[in-house]
Amino acid sequence: MVESSVLGFPRIGALRELKKATEAYWSGKVDKAHLFKVGQEIREKNWKLQKAAGVDIIPSNDFSFYDQVLDLSLLFNVIPDRYTKYDLESIDVLFAMGRGLQRPATETAKAVDVTALEMVKWFDSNYHYVRPTFSHSTEFKLNGAKPVDEYLEAKALGIETRPVVVGPVSYLYLGKADKDSLDLEPITLLEKILPVYVELLQKLAAAGATSVQIDEPVLVLDLPENIKAAYKTAYETLAAASGLPKLVLTTYFGDVRPNLEAIKGLPVSGFHFDFVRVPEQLDAVVEILTPEQTLSVGVIDGRNIWKADFAKAIAFVESAISKVGKDRVVVATSSSLLHTPVDLENEKKLDAEIKSYFSFATQKVAEVVTVAKAISGEDVSAALEANAASIKARAESTILNNADVQAKVAAIDESLSTRKAPFPERLTVQKAKFNLPLFPTTTIGSFPQTKDIRINRNKFAKGEITEAEYDKFIESEIEKVVRFQEEIGLDVLVHGEPERNDMVQYFGEQLKGYAFTTNGWVQSYGSRYVRPPIVVGDVSRPAAMTVKESVYAQSITKKPMKGMLTGPITCLRWSFPRNDIPQKTQALQLALALREEVQDLEKAGVTVIQVDEPALREGLPLRAGKDRSEYLEWAAESFRVATSGVENSTQIHSHFCYSDLDPNHIKALDADVVSIEFSKKDDPNYIQEFSEYPNHIGLGLFDIHSPRIPSKEEFIARIGDILKVYSADKFWVNPDCGLKTRGWEEVRASLTNMVDAAKFYREKHSS
Numbered sequence: 001m002v003e004s005s006v007l008g009f010p011r012i013g014a015l016r017e018l019k020k021a022t023e024a025y026w027s028g029k030v031d032k033a034h035l036f037k038v039g040q041e042i043r044e045k046n047w048k049l050q051k052a053a054g055v056d057i058i059p060s061n062d063f064s065f066y067d068q069v070l071d072l073s074l075l076f077n078v079i080p081d082r083y084t085k086y087d088l089e090s091i092d093v094l095f096a097m098g099r100g101l102q103r104p105a106t107e108t109a110k111a112v113d114v115t116a117l118e119m120v121k122w123f124d125s126n127y128h129y130v131r132p133t134f135s136h137s138t139e140f141k142l143n144g145a146k147p148v149d150e151y152l153e154a155k156a157l158g159i160e161t162r163p164v165v166v167g168p169v170s171y172l173y174l175g176k177a178d179k180d181s182l183d184l185e186p187i188t189l190l191e192k193i194l195p196v197y198v199e200l201l202q203k204l205a206a207a208g209a210t211s212v213q214i215d216e217p218v219l220v221l222d223l224p225e226n227i228k229a230a231y232k233t234a235y236e237t238l239a240a241a242s243g244l245p246k247l248v249l250t251t252y253f254g255d256v257r258p259n260l261e262a263i264k265g266l267p268v269s270g271f272h273f274d275f276v277r278v279p280e281q282l283d284a285v286v287e288i289l290t291p292e293q294t295l296s297v298g299v300i301d302g303r304n305i306w307k308a309d310f311a312k313a314i315a316f317v318e319s320a321i322s323k324v325g326k327d328r329v330v331v332a333t334s335s336s337l338l339h340t341p342v343d344l345e346n347e348k349k350l351d352a353e354i355k356s357y358f359s360f361a362t363q364k365v366a367e368v369v370t371v372a373k374a375i376s377g378e379d380v381s382a383a384l385e386a387n388a389a390s391i392k393a394r395a396e397s398t399i400l401n402n403a404d405v406q407a408k409v410a411a412i413d414e415s416l417s418t419r420k421a422p423f424p425e426r427l428t429v430q431k432a433k434f435n436l437p438l439f440p441t442t443t444i445g446s447f448p449q450t451k452d453i454r455i456n457r458n459k460f461a462k463g464e465i466t467e468a469e470y471d472k473f474i475e476s477e478i479e480k481v482v483r484f485q486e487e488i489g490l491d492v493l494v495h496g497e498p499e500r501n502d503m504v505q506y507f508g509e510q511l512k513g514y515a516f517t518t519n520g521w522v523q524s525y526g527s528r529y530v531r532p533p534i535v536v537g538d539v540s541r542p543a544a545m546t547v548k549e550s551v552y553a554q555s556i557t558k559k560p561m562k563g564m565l566t567g568p569i570t571c572l573r574w575s576f577p578r579n580d581i582p583q584k585t586q587a588l589q590l591a592l593a594l595r596e597e598v599q600d601l602e603k604a605g606v607t608v609i610q611v612d613e614p615a616l617r618e619g620l621p622l623r624a625g626k627d628r629s630e631y632l633e634w635a636a637e638s639f640r641v642a643t644s645g646v647e648n649s650t651q652i653h654s655h656f657c658y659s660d661l662d663p664n665h666i667k668a669l670d671a672d673v674v675s676i677e678f679s680k681k682d683d684p685n686y687i688q689e690f691s692e693y694p695n696h697i698g699l700g701l702f703d704i705h706s707p708r709i710p711s712k713e714e715f716i717a718r719i720g721d722i723l724k725v726y727s728a729d730k731f732w733v734n735p736d737c738g739l740k741t742r743g744w745e746e747v748r749a750s751l752t753n754m755v756d757a758a759k760f761y762r763e764k765h766s767s
């Protein structure tokens, strides 16, 4: 019999139970006992669901109240001193590290004021983990025994599980040195941390766990030599200890081949690889297995929502079996299912045909079992036939396929991705047309999304107000924002985006080829979940999407008004993409739809147009090489297809945030002006690097995630620093990003100071 294995299940609850409980706990509405009970209920439900579906290897310790990497930091006592001095309970230390904690003194407790640890993206997913932060004073020891407790909790329910733990090399490599210990390289702590791993694993074994899933996802990155070398040390040390469970070294999200030498011969009982992402690695990974080692074959996609193609998955597992034998192969999800929504059954509004092509975490659990059963020779013919019919129906679907769009994408050539003239020429005509002052001031697009806006949007959605009433409301909001910008003296205005719920969803809802869920939530970080739209078919634009609002906004002011669009890469990256055609094709389809919108805006007299691409950087493939350079090429091409169909006098802007960027990646977009998040960058090299950016640029001058108001002097100082390396005539003055999460008071004060600082330099440079 071939076993089935799930690497992790979403822990947020089918109806976001964990979010509700966690946020209620944070606001003091429920106590710790309630929170723990909700966690326990979710775990129990998840285990029972997998058990009932017939999964052989069910994970435990995949649950977390915040983040699984942060859990490990708490467990291993990797807790910077600033979090321990308040005598907080363990769960509160966890939350303080995850999200910061600020609270006044009470009769029984001291005041607390501590910021969060750094949070970063989990590989190329939209999940964020909290970075382990080490210092010279870090003393590893076991703090509690969460993995053991949860293993025993499942056992008490009669369910045998395989605990999941992030492995030592990945844990250290994903971490960083704390500010007091900047010379510390985390991997040098390996020898100190291993005894704690040994202790934990021994405890798991003593509790009855026969096997542990030890995650080493950094193996899909380009690793420096010392990290590669650490694998041997780490796993040989673990193997030398007595009384340990078997270890299954688990990787996902990418290609392990360049690091195979590092894991070849490691004394573990088996390996797991992601063959959804990189099926081509099968031959190479089989080569490194010893005759006893098992191969967990990830064939059910943990990162997307499409129904698996059973015929393909089975054929793949069969080919693995032909290489290593049936008794050594396990059928598995490609990664944890954390990145997929919980249960398709909760989608009542989806079109029935489209819904029939999807599979969420609960359905994927059944898929793993079916594939394993099919391989084991059990009769699952009904399921296989139904699946084959569904896969065929999707491929031939008339609602998903659009020959016209396909032909247009095939016909894209240079002429569609090149502006009429190069930047210097465009600049001359744009200067004459807009006549902007030196240090032009602008904002990134959104203004405060007030309660009033949300109430009216909901009313409209529920049919409680008419479209005409809603439009009127939106117009009044736009007018408010326009007058405000005129009053404080901004140069290039925005309409404020009051009509948009979300910068991707707003466009997806108006494009053909997109679907939306009602409960398809996926954890982004902590209690923040996102509900990504789904690209289901060929994308096209039935009608203009933003022209009405932008034209209205331009009609009430003499100043230039920026039209505001979300770029093709961001629309794609913040959605679940299709898995049947390349992402490049999907990006180009989106680009063509946006190109029509850009041209319609221009025709309607909106001739400054910003196309936001905050997700450009996160789409970058994890490893350097061909995939990465190709991605950069098609990402830039998509942007240019969207934006190049305009006159030289039309000014194209773009915007980037959330990431460290390489100016070269941005250069290829050939936007006339870019704005980038910058206020938290104090690295002089970064400023220097960007000074070589050839077109015009606005480096974000204040952090829009913080309510703090920078003074005029602060802005002057910051701009002064930048002007040391920048020439004044290409520098724009703007915040880091949109202002939608801020309050009006802060926005007024910050922008006023920012505009005043620009005026200060304007005078200085004109005299």
Ligand code: MET
Residues within 6 Å of the ligand: 444, 445, 446, 503, 564, 612, 614, 655, 657, 737, 738, 739, 740
């Ligand atoms: C995450 S980037 C956001 C850009 C958008 N135009 C805004 O201002 O909100």
Ligand SMILES: [Zn+2]
Residues within 6 Å of the ligand: 444, 614, 655, 656, 657, 658, 736, 737, 738
């Ligand atoms: Zn932004």
